Amino acid sequence: HKSNDSDKTVSLSGSTSASTDSDRTPIRLDSTEDGDSGNWPRQNSLSLKEWDIPYSDLLLLESIGKGRFGTVHRALWHGDVAVKLLKEDYLDDEHMLEAFKLEVANFKKTRHENLVLFMGACMNPPHLAIVTSLCKGNTLYTYIHVRRDKFTINRTTLVAQQISQGMGYLHARGIHHKDLRTKNIFLENGKVIITDFGLFSSTKLLYCEMGLGVPNGWLCYLGPELMRALLPRKPTEEILPFSKASDVYSFGTVWYELLCGEFPFKSQPPESVIWQVGRGMKQTLANLQTSRDVKEILMLCWSFQADDRPDFAKLLSQLERLPKKRLARSPSHPVQLSRSAES
Ligand code: ADP
Ligand code: MG
Numbered sequence: 001h002k003s004n005d006s007d008k009t010v011s012l013s014g015s016t017s018a019s020t021d022s023d024r025t026p027i028r029l030d031s032t033e034d035g036d037s038g039n040w041p042r043q044n045s046l047s048l049k050e051w052d053i054p055y056s057d058l059l060l061l062e063s064i065g066k067g068r069f070g071t072v073h074r075a076l077w078h079g080d081v082a083v084k085l086l087k088e089d090y091l092d093d094e095h096m097l098e099a100f101k102l103e104v105a106n107f108k109k110t111r112h113e114n115l116v117l118f119m120g121a122c123m124n125p126p127h128l129a130i131v132t133s134l135c136k137g138n139t140l141y142t143y144i145h146v147r148r149d150k151f152t153i154n155r156t157t158l159v160a161q162q163i164s165q166g167m168g169y170l171h172a173r174g175i176h177h178k179d180l181r182t183k184n185i186f187l188e189n190g191k192v193i194i195t196d197f198g199l200f201s202s203t204k205l206l207y208c209e210m211g212l213g214v215p216n217g218w219l220c221y222l223g224p225e226l227m228r229a230l231l232p233r234k235p236t237e238e239i240l241p242f243s244k245a246s247d248v249y250s251f252g253t254v255w256y257e258l259l260c261g262e263f264p265f266k267s268q269p270p271e272s273v274i275w276q277v278g279r280g281m282k283q284t285l286a287n288l289q290t291s292r293d294v295k296e297i298l299m300l301c302w303s304f305q306a307d308d309r310p311d312f313a314k315l316l317s318q319l320e321r322l323p324k325k326r327l328a329r330s331p332s333h334p335v336q337l338s339r340s341a342e343s
Pocket of ligand 2: 067195
């Protein structure tokens with residue numbers, strides 16, 4: 001690990017475009033980490049070693065699925081774990097490797113009920129992998145779009161509150177999620193577990209995917225500032241302006257999916273969605289039967305100007321203030337029903 005004591009903001013591409021604004025992503029290591037900002041790279045590499053898992057210690061089992069980053073396997077390592085293997089194509093890309101290490105460094109700072117548990121990483125090429133706890137439940141995506149479950153407003157609100165709590169924590173730690181979507185949010189016995197935070201640093205991946213066609217149900221999470229950055233053909237090293245506010249925009253989309261059971265701009269072609277959102281247009285809420293307060297949260301999260309979007313602390317208090325819908329009480333099970341209305 002190369003160290004440079006004076007430079008605390010590490011840009012993937014070496015470009016300076018994003019390093020001026022502290023709220024813009026590129027991998028920015030929290031300088032207060034470990035309470036010693038003076039020699040963070042050394043601290044950092046030391047503590048990275050602590051989290052190093054020899055690849056040979058993992059017993060890889062079946063693959064669970066594929067994402068843009070690589071393949072995810074179920075594996076055994078002191079019990080069930082999920083192992084995200086980095087795609088081989090990225091192994092000889094120096095920036096990608098550096099980005100991977102920095103993301104792992106970020107990952108190890110996270111300890112929160114609503115965030116997937118980071119257990120360690122394999123840091124020796126060609127075996128680059130991130131090991132986390134295995135989520136046993138389904139993703140919100142599966143509940144909403146595959147099983148087509150309907151969430152009551154009370155359940156929706158509880159889920160949104162937990163997401164806000166986890167996200168508020170990440171932001172307080174100086175980490176931007178950059179890929180908050182229902183596929184990255186698990187629900188285990190009513191508890192929200194957010195995954196894949198901060199793993200989206202390689203813009204190259206993004207542009208590759210743009211060329212190959214944008215994955216369905218992904219564009220609608222990008223705020224106007226990100227859409228506009230996609231439009232002109234920028235050099236691939238350019239870093240997209242991910243920020244806390246762009247995470248809040250994505251949260252708005254998750255909130256919409258929970259409420260409506262579908263994606264905004266459903267079945268519209270990508271170019272059209274990019275064009276509309278980039279110009280400040282929003283999915284209409286005309287057909288959404290819900291209270292004004294609920295819609296207002298959506299509209300605030302989707303504000304065109306990033307500065308107009310609330311932060312997660314504000315969102316949490318807004319969600320907590322939403323009136324709870326009373327469930328109809330059945331005379332035969334009054335106690336149970338009133339409990340479920342609270343939970
Ligand atoms: P995506 O998020 O686009 O689905 P990923 O590469 O993140 O792509 O995940 C691939 C598959 O692995 C998905 O089905 C996802 O739900 C599953 N997965 C990812 N992380 C975990 C985990 N910690 N526990 C259980 N399943 C996981
Ligand atoms: Mg994922």
